[in-house]
Amino acid sequence: xxxxxxxxxDTATARGATxxxxxxxxxxxESITVKSTRVEGVSAGETEGFGVRVLVDGAWGFAAxxxxxxxxxxxxxxxxxxxxxxxxxxxxNRVVLDDRPPARGRYETPVAEDPFAVPLDRKIGALxxxxxxMNAVKGIAWTESMYSAQREEKTFAASDGSYTEQxxxxxxxxxxxxxIDGDEHQRRSYPDNGGLWGSAGYEFIRAxxxxxxxxxxxxxxxxLLSAPPLPSGMRTILLHxxxxxxxxxxxxxxxxxxxxxxxxxxxxxxxxFLMPGMLDNFRYGSDLCDIVADATAPGGLGTxxxxxxxxxxxxxxxxxxxxxxxxxxxxxxxxxIGRQSGGAMRADGWNRIPLIRMTNVNLxxxxxxxxxxxxxxxxxxxxxxxxxxxSIDDRRLNFQFGTEVVREVRNGRVGRLFRNGTYTGITYExxxxxxxxxxxxxxxxxxxxNCGKGEPTQTGHVGHGVSGARFxxxxxxxxx
Amino acid sequence: MQRTQGAAADPESALRIAxxxxxxxxxxxxxEAEALVVSGESALTRFANSxxxxxxxxxxxxxxxxxxxxxxxxxxxxxxxxxxxxxxLVERAAAIAAYVEELEDWAGLPEPxxxxxEPVEAAWxxxxxxxxxxxxxxxxxxxxxxxxxxxxxxFGSFSTDAxxxxxxxxxxxxxxxxxxxxxxxxxxMGPDNGTGYAEDCSVDATAIDGAALGREAAERARASASPVxxxxxxxxxxxxxxxxxxxxxxxxxxxxxxxxxxEDRSFWEAGKQVASPxxxxxxxxxxxxxxxxxxxAEGVAKQRLSLLDRGICRDLAFDAxxxxxxGHHSTGHGLPAPNPYGPFPTNMAMAPGEATTDxxxxxxxxxxxVTRFHYTNPVYPKRVVITGMTRDGTFLVEGGRIVxxxxxxxxxxxxxxxxxxxxxxxxxxxxxxxxxxxxxxxxVRLSSFSFTGATRAE
Numbered sequence: 001x002x003x004x005x006x007x008x009x010d011t012a013t014a015r016g017a018t019x020x021x022x023x024x025x026x027x028x029x030e031s032i033t034v035k036s037t038r039v040e041g042v043s044a045g046e047t048e049g050f051g052v053r054v055l056v057d058g059a060w061g062f063a064a065x066x067x068x069x070x071x072x073x074x075x076x077x078x079x080x081x082x083x084x085x086x087x088x089x090x091x092x093n094r095v096v097l098d099d100r101p102p103a104r105g106r107y108e109t110p111v112a113e114d115p116f117a118v119p120l121d122r123k124i125g126a127l128x129x130x131x132x133x134m135n136a137v138k139g140i141a142w143t144e145s146m147y148s149a150q151r152e153e154k155t156f157a158a159s160d161g162s163y164t165e166q167x168x169x170x171x172x173x174x175x176x177x178x179x180i181d182g183d184e185h186q187r188r189s190y191p192d193n194g195g196l197w198g199s200a201g202y203e204f205i206r207a208x209x210x211x212x213x214x215x216x217x218x219x220x221x222x223x224l225l226s227a228p229p230l231p232s233g234m235r236t237i238l239l240h241x242x243x244x245x246x247x248x249x250x251x252x253x254x255x256x257x258x259x260x261x262x263x264x265x266x267x268x269x270x271x272x273f274l275m276p277g278m279l280d281n282f283r284y285g286s287d288l289c290d291i292v293a294d295a296t297a298p299g300g301l302g303t304x305x306x307x308x309x310x311x312x313x314x315x316x317x318x319x320x321x322x323x324x325x326x327x328x329x330x331x332x333x334x335x336x337i338g339r340q341s342g343g344a345m346r347a348d349g350w351n352r353i354p355l356i357r358m359t360n361v362n363l364x365x366x367x368x369x370x371x372x373x374x375x376x377x378x379x380x381x382x383x384x385x386x387x388x389x390x391s392i393d394d395r396r397l398n399f400q401f402g403t404e405v406v407r408e409v410r411n412g413r414v415g416r417l418f419r420n421g422t423y424t425g426i427t428y429e430x431x432x433x434x435x436x437x438x439x440x441x442x443x444x445x446x447x448x449x450n451c452g453k454g455e456p457t458q459t460g461h462v463g464h465g466v467s468g469a470r471f472x473x474x475x476x477x478x479x480x
Numbered sequence: 481m482q483r484t485q486g487a488a489a490d491p492e493s494a495l496r497i498a499x500x501x502x503x504x505x506x507x508x509x510x511x512e513a514e515a516l517v518v519s520g521e522s523a524l525t526r527f528a529n530s531x532x533x534x535x536x537x538x539x540x541x542x543x544x545x546x547x548x549x550x551x552x553x554x555x556x557x558x559x560x561x562x563x564x565x566x567x568x569l570v571e572r573a574a575a576i577a578a579y580v581e582e583l584e585d586w587a588g589l590p591e592p593x594x595x596x597x598e599p600v601e602a603a604w605x606x607x608x609x610x611x612x613x614x615x616x617x618x619x620x621x622x623x624x625x626x627x628x629x630x631x632x633x634x635f636g637s638f639s640t641d642a643x644x645x646x647x648x649x650x651x652x653x654x655x656x657x658x659x660x661x662x663x664x665x666x667x668x669m670g671p672d673n674g675t676g677y678a679e680d681c682s683v684d685a686t687a688i689d690g691a692a693l694g695r696e697a698a699e700r701a702r703a704s705a706s707p708v709x710x711x712x713x714x715x716x717x718x719x720x721x722x723x724x725x726x727x728x729x730x731x732x733x734x735x736x737x738x739x740x741x742x743e744d745r746s747f748w749e750a751g752k753q754v755a756s757p758x759x760x761x762x763x764x765x766x767x768x769x770x771x772x773x774x775x776x777a778e779g780v781a782k783q784r785l786s787l788l789d790r791g792i793c794r795d796l797a798f799d800a801x802x803x804x805x806x807g808h809h810s811t812g813h814g815l816p817a818p819n820p821y822g823p824f825p826t827n828m829a830m831a832p833g834e835a836t837t838d839x840x841x842x843x844x845x846x847x848x849x850v851t852r853f854h855y856t857n858p859v860y861p862k863r864v865v866i867t868g869m870t871r872d873g874t875f876l877v878e879g880g881r882i883v884x885x886x887x888x889x890x891x892x893x894x895x896x897x898x899x900x901x902x903x904x905x906x907x908x909x910x911x912x913x914x915x916x917x918x919x920x921x922x923x924v925r926l927s928s929f930s931f932t933g934a935t936r937a938e
Contacts, residue, residue, distance in 0.1 A: 033820045039581045041818025044572050045543070047559035061613075062536040066559045079537060086613035087525070087532040090621055120579040128581070142743050144820065180744045185862040251871075264528040266635040267667045270854065270871075351538040357590040389888075390856045398890050398935040400867050402859050420860060424890070426936055455637045456524055456536070478859075478867070478892050478932050 001165075004073050005157035008052045011077035013159055017084070018056035018076070019097065021158035024050040024068070024306060025350035028116060029151065032124055034131045034145040040122060049350035050076045052103045056084035058094025064351040072243075096269075097331040100311055102161040107305025107313075109169040110298070111201035115149040117204045122145055126210060133214035134177045141180040141220035146195055147173040147205065148449075150461075154308075154454035156391065162310040170461055171300055172197035172449055173205045176220040179225050186224035186419060188217040188404055192242055193387050197447030197461070198299045223417060230406050230418040232477035236381035237423055238374065238470050244363065245446035246387040246466035251292050251427040253361040253462065255396035256318045257344075258327040258334070260356075270394030270454050273427070274324055276337045282324040285431030288366055288469075291319040293328050295343060300463025301447040302346075302359030309354055311343035317361050318361065322432070330356050348458035355454045360445065360463035363437065371438035371468030378414040382476060383414060384421060389401075391447050392427075400424040400478060422478045430471055438467030485781050486523060487898040488539050489520035489609065491599070491656035494646035497561050498656075501650050504566060506549050507897050509573040510653070512548040513591045514652045516777050517541070519561070520643030523636025525616035528635045529622045533614060544777075546817040547573045548589070554796030555761035555817045574931075587804030590778050590914055595922025597775035597812075599657030602768035607686035608660035619690040623666045623727045624934035626694025630826075632674070632701045632742060640685045645711040647779030655779040661771050663913050664688045668701035668874055673937070674885070676720055677852050677872035681911045681918055683771060700851060700873045704885035709934060710876060712889060714777045716847035716903075717929040718877070719927040720748065721910040724830065726853045726868070727895050728761065729915040732825045734861050736763075738802035739822025745862055747791050747896060755899035757835065760787055763797065763825035765812065770827050770911055771918030786827060791899070799823040815916075826917030833922060840881035840904055848889075849875040849882060864895040869935065890933035901927035 003021045006458055012020035026048040033041040050073070051064035061084025063076045095322045131145040140458035154166045174195030179186045187193075198204045239247060255272040259265055274282070295302055295313035306312055309331055318326045328338070328344040333356065345354035369377060406421030407414050451460040490917035498515040499922045505513035519541035526534035544557045549636055554576035560567040570728055598660060609834040619638040623895065625724035627634035639662060646656040668676045680688045719727075740746035765782030774782050778800050785795040798806070799814030813823035848870075855869030869888050876883045913919075 027771050031818070033818060035820055038583055038585075040583070040820050041555065042553075042576050043555035043557065043818050044576060044581050045557035046568075046572075047557075049540075049559060051538075059532065061532060064536070064538040064540075066539065066541050067559075076539075083535045083537060083613045087535040087619040089617055089848045090530075090532040090624065092528065092529070120576060124580060178743075178745070180862075183747075183860075183862050185745055185860070228677070262529070263635060263669070264526075265532050265634070266528060266669065267526075267637055267665060269778065351540055353534060353536050389857045389859050389867065391855045391867045393852050393888055393890070393935045394933070398869060398888075398933055399891060400892070400933070421894075422859065424933055455526055455534075456522065456639065 001155045004050065004068055004154060007070050008077045009157060011161050012052060012054045012072045012081055012458040013079040015078055016056050019055040019159055020052060021156065021309060023350060024155045028181045029150045031148040032127055033077065034127045036142045037131050037135050051350050052080045053078045053353060055095055056081055056085050057088035059084050059087035059091045060095060061087060062353045070278040076085050092431065095315055095332050096248060096335060098335045103164050103306050103310035103312065104162065106165045108167040109199045111169050113170050113202040115202040116151065122412060130175050130210035130214040133211055134218040137215060137218035139179050139223060140218050141178050144176045146381050153193050156224035156310055158310055164306050164310060166207040166305050168199065168304060169201060170197060170199050171202065171204050173208060175210055175217060175393060177216055177221040177223040181225045186221050188221035189386055190217045196300055197449045198445060199301060199303050200299055201408055209272045224419045225261060227417040230421040230477040231478060234473050234474050235473045236378060236472050236475065238378060238381050238383045238409060240385040240446060241446065241466045241468045242386045243384045244403065244469055246390055247450055248361055248363050248466060250390060250392045251396055251399055252318065253358040256328050257334050257356045258329040262333060268455050273395045273397050278324055278404040279420040280323065280325055280404065283322055284319050284324045284428055285322040287321050288437045289319050289322045290364040292317050292359060292364060293342065293344065293359050293361050297360045297362060297465060299445045300360035301449060301461035307343040307345045308347045309340045309345045313344050316342035318388045328356050328358060332339055346460060348460060352458050355458060357460045359466060361467035365440040365443040365467040366437040367439050369436060369439060371442035374436045374438060374468065375409055375414060376472060378409045379411055383409050384423065399427060423474050423476045424478050425474055430474060433472045434469050435472055436470040438469065443467035459480055489642040489644040489658045491644040491646055491658045494519050494644040495648060495656040496656065497650035498646045501543060501545055501566055501570065502650050502916045504570040505545065506650055508570050510547040510549050510574055510577060511624050511715060514546045514589050515542040515648055518643055518840050522641045524637055524639040525620055526637040526829055527620045527624065530627060531689040532617060532620055532636045537780055539637055543569060544816050545573045547577050548586065549577040551586040552577045552580050553583050553586055553879065554580055585805060587801050589649045589651055590653055590780050590810060593780060597779055598783040599656035600766050600772040600774040603657055603659040603683065603772040605660050605684035606851055608640050608662045609642045610908045611685050612717035615685065616640060619664055622690030626670050627692050627698045630702055631672035632668045632698045634666055634668055635660035638664045648680055649779060651683050653779040655775040657774050659773060662688060663694055664690055666693055666697045670701040670705055672705040674701040674705030674706060675872045677803045679722060679912055691820040704873045707726060707887045710886040712931040712933055714930050716843060718849045718925045719921060720851045720923050721854035721912060723850050724921040724924055725912045725914060725919050727854055727899065727921050728828045728830060728867055728921060730864055730895050731916055734858060734864055736797050736825050737797045737822040738796045738806055741796060742805065743800065747795060747862060747864055750793055752793050753791050754896050756902035758829035758902045758905055759788055759789040759791045759899050761788040761828060763828050765827045767827060767829060769920045770829060772795055776814040777816040778814040779808045780812040780814065786812060787825065797825045822837035824916055828914060829920035830922055832907045834907050835904045837906050837923050840906055840923055841877055843857065843904060843925055844877040844880060849877050859892060862911040865892065866895055867892045888935045889931040892932040893930045896928055898926050903927055908914055
């Protein structure tokens with residue numbers, strides 16, 4: 001691979017690039033979908049290519065190709081320089097990168113059981129067993145069970161001498177039972193809507209015990225049809241980890257992206273209410289709120305050795321004791337606030353330019369009470385579990401979430417079931433109202449494999465470790 | 481001489497690759513094989529704070545192979561088109577097909593149809609095929625100049641794509657065409673929290689008027705400065721074209737698919753009135769007003785669908801599998817396999833009305849003018865209840881005149897109920913980027929829209 005990367009870097013610098021980097025990425029994917037006990041889709045994919053990013057006259061250019069020949073390396077590097085020169089005709093501020101030591105080394109996701117080596121019939125069989133168990137429950141309209149694995153072999157080289165190799169493996173799986181009565185459509189998922197994902201091997205899938213949970217979720221889907229809708233009101237809410245991670249994703253992860261604060265996502269995903277002038281002085285949440293972007297956390301979809309501009313994985317505090325203290329950042333953006341890159345530049349494959357993305361944005365656990373203890377400590381509340389819908393405004397302030405189930409909590413006991421539960425609010429008001437966070441025993445890593453950002457749109461895999469939390473005085477039951 | 485974007489978009493070459501893959505698959509012993517080849521070049525210039533900050537181009541190729549051994553169906557895909565890559569692709573697909581369970585109601589691959597999957601000439605423009613980084617930079621500069629003139633900042637992107645699509649299958653289906661698309665969108669941001677949006681999509685990038693879009697967004701940003709709070713609630717509204725496209729996207733996503741109907745997750749019932757008689761929605765891959773395409777990912781010619789005829793459900797989108805299960809024929813709306821979500825209308829259009837946009841606004845005694853929606857998501861999918869935010873210009877209208885800007889609002893609303901209250905439709909329409917293709921949409925006036933929350937200043 002060094003021949004290709006050296007050729008591209010040499011051509012780029014010879015044509016005038018003051019900085020260049022090249023990523024060569026080979027991605028393997030495998031997916032299985034079972035619907036209502038039919039194996040509806042089994043696919044295996046492979047893509048391979050390289051992307052060259054250059055700085056010329058203070059402006060960026062990027063070109064990519066699926067052809068790994070030396071001649072194409074020359075053409076693509078030259079095209080990237082040409083594009084950068086076109087960009088330079090409009091810039092008002094030259095790009096300046098922070099310093100970092102050249103990155104060198106190798107990283108691999110720890111994998112106990114290679115998911116691509118597990119025989120296909122076993123993987124299909126595991127899904128079929130679970131899917132059949134769901135379908136055996138009376139009242140189920142249709143079911144869907146999925147498994148997916150992705151592996152990236154990635155080589156990064158830069159004109160400053162950096163050269164890293166990474167092998168990153170992600171797997172995910174899950175079940176979905178659907179019950180329908182007239183206009184009422186209820187879904188129950190396990191372990192998560194869209195499956196539970198992690199950076200791991202097939203051992204991660206085995207640990208889910210899909211078949212052992214299939215009948216339960218199917219019964220819950222049917223039960224939801226006859227549950228009353230959640231009434232409107234201002235209530236104490238308990239966010240189960242299966243919902244809390246999405247709250248962290250949308251209302252902390254995205255607004256902490258420094259490119260959003262600088263406006264470079266304004267035309268698509270939006271901006272952020274968290275502006276640089278608010279660093280170290282804005283009260284984002286209660287004292288219990290500690291949120292860290294941690295690319296070193298085991299098992300997360302945002303866990304790696306180096307980001308896609310060669311910055312080593314690290315832990316970056318975003319919220320400390322409720323105060324906004326840091327951003328997800330890059331080598332270009334961090335110097336503008338007097339900091340160094342936090343290593344959050346990630347690209348969706350060889351044909352996309354790296355963007356600031358979440359790594360693993362984690363709400364840290366607090367000693368004292370497990371999430372079950374928090375439920376037991378609640379006199380009158382509502383427990384929201386498993387995300388079903390999500391929406392937040394372009395500055396990440398006004399959010400609305402829906403979950404698959406909501407259960408009433410009275411005097412510390414979980415009781416009545418509600419359907420179509422929603423809650424809504426303003427980001428900092430919600431986080432300031434948090435008065436309990438689960439301890440380490442309830443903390444686990446969740447994953448979002450479908451985070452969209454950028455133009456052309458890139459799909460990011462990001463992680464969120466959470467333990468569940470309680471919030472006071474939140475508006476619930478938004479009616480249409 | 482520089483290579484143009486369109487050089488890599490050669491349908492004959494793509495079809496040759498598809499045919500070779502099918503030949504190799506048959507040689508490997510499968511009973512059916514279908515190859516979809518997409519090759520070409522995509523480029524995008526992105527600007528923010530009135531300067532270009534991202535400028536990318538990518539030459540790509542993909543081969544999607546679906547094979548069947550009897551009723552055992554498998555899919556493999558690859559980004560490689562060299563001989564070794566194609567052989568490996570075939571081996572992978574054939575190996576999977578040996579493992580999987582039989583699909584009891586496997587319909588078989590499509591037969592060469594009575595309807596001809598002829599390429600649509602209007603799907604290609606040399607204006608986009610010959611696009612260069614300089615052309616896109618010129619477009620960005622025109623937007624930025626318009627923003628400068630209004631004292632606001634410009635953000636946005638200008639994309640140009642030129643691709644060849646080819647499908648071949650072992651039953652004799654052959655389809656190939658080249659397609660171009662381009663899109664320029666911009667958000668203008670002014671002092672005092674004013675923002676504005678404008679967008680245009682076209683097969684021909686040279687037909688997009690960057691200066692006009694820049695002016696439209698900039699003027700809207702100036703007009704929306706210093707927005708005030710307004711109480712959430714039900715208001716009559718005028719939805720600009722940019723908001724209406726989301727209505728079509730969600731109806732297509734949640735309802736107009738034969739699989740959604742088969743799984744009882746759709747609102748669709750043949751002959752049922754679900755929207756105002758003023759609402760007619762079609763899907764037509766050959767409509768030159770949109771982003772045309774002659775055939776789907778299974779090589780089946782796209783048929784024109786009357787999805788809503790004066791508010792009444794008429795047609796549905798079918799692919800080969802859903803058609804077989806329903807005793808219907810494919811309408812040419814298949815997506816690349818495997819596709820558990822089902823067929824999808826990719827070329828929707830809403831019929832125009834007779835009003836000007838000013839007349840739509842003039843008919844509001846007290847209501848809101850909404851430029852576009854942001855981050856919409858289904859809350860109750862079967863009833864098409866959607867939540868989302870307004871964005872980039874929301875205005876209070878009183879006595880038929882715009883009074884001033886209001887802060888962005890959250891809505892939670894059934895799009896079917898919204899379309900049930902259509903009072904008037906604009907005669908001008910725009911081609912905008914939809915969820916999976918291009919949509920042609922007018923602006924509309926609705927009798928009521930439910931706003932359930934509002935955002936804050938900080």
